[in-house]
Amino acid sequence: MVDQPILRVENIVKTIGGNRILDDVSLTVKRGGLKVLIGPSGAGKSTLLACINFLSPPDSGAITLEGKTIDGKSKRELLALRQQVGMIFQDFNLFDHLSAMENVRVALIKVKGMDKRAATARAMEELARVGLADKPSLYPAQLSGGQKQRVSVARALALDPKVLLLDEPTSALDPELIGEVLTVIRDLADEGMTMIMATHQISFSAALADEFLFMEQGRIVERGAPSVLLAHGSGSRTQSFCAKLSELAGEATCELASPAV
Template sequence: MSTKNDAERPILEAQNLFKTLGGNRVLDAVSLAIGRGRVKVLIGPSGAGKSTLLQCLNFLMPPDSGHILLEGREVDKRSKRELCAFRQQVGMIFQDFNLFDHLSALENVRVALMKVKGMGKLEATERAVAELGRVGLGDKAQLYPANLSGGQKQRVAIARALAMDPKVMLLDEPTSALDPELIGEVLSVIRDLAQGGMTMIMATHQISFSASLADEFMFMEKGRVVEQGSPAELLGKGSGSRTQAFCAKISELTGETGEAGECGL
């Protein structure tokens, strides 16, 4: 029987994470928690530690110390079996797509279903087709990455992650490698996921877009969490927040505004 406390418990939580790379501390006592169906956006300058944090959350780069809990249970990073199960539940979307060039879009989505989840080829194919359709690529299933645009590649990557039925999605600058005219198609898929209740933690500079769907912003700088709060709190006029100053500076430098712009306010 579920209780109010169960409903309020974070689905994913990180406690006091530290990470040092090349003698530099890139995560310094970072903690976060996200509830089911919520969207948390990580922002901050390059080198702030956002990508490292996301990779630590999925144990692609294990933290030096600290604790990561999924649904209240700490993950044992020493157990390969437990890490494999954890990564099925916490999907990762990278900046550079990470598709297999020798596999078609369909095969890129299907391969993990067969090798990790143990599905038969027919069942895995049906699921892969469904997920490609979900991201608007039902007619591109037989194409290889070389024949897909950057936006289409990223949507294949999202379909691949969705096929594993993740409880949480981690997105690391999902539009940073895309030409401006292709950004919108990926943002549209991300918006649909948010509206469908997907729990997401996303690092991005698409602040105008993020402000319309994020429950919370978390501003990072030099490996530390500087401030966090709702978009209204941090970006509201007169807030005087570090977040607002950062976004205003980016907008000034790029001259871009609007949903597809960098930090358009």
């Protein structure tokens, strides 16, 4: 059972404003796996994640979770899907008028129907899990960007998702705050959380991912193990893109000497 795909994305097509944003995209994720979407801006990475949990319904294709193909027209199935497939956004999407604890608790009460006391206890548990046990009463305006993103992770985890989608989770953060969010993601990977993540944090994700999916112009044009795609002399599109990112950042190349880098 461990090796069976928990999520299948088959032949997804999405057109927005007359432009084909996704063009026949397919992927599978095994339980406990981490797929990393990389590629230039506008490649379709964020749209693909939004299509997977029907925040932006695909025009055609199929999303199958644990062997069940999701009916995008059924409100009940969509509600169930969004409980099982959590989403972490670039811009946190927190409620400004709610404290950190209340941001985590609200879905437990409204979606899962938990009573207030149980929901509060679970919210506190998840805040502790992401290192924010001492910040439950603070509002988003009182939190750093990294703390806000960790609250959003805690909120998603509180619903016990089977798959977690992360859309550039560090892109809105100052450089010194990125590490605290990456630490949480690494911990989730170590715990066996199934994830699909769009990111430009290539070296970090290479150490965790079982597969890189390089997207360009709405298609997956290259896929493979990070150690293969980033190997010195591979000539891969992924390695070329990574080298450009490193050059822009003024860093050394992110070629991998070994899968453990």
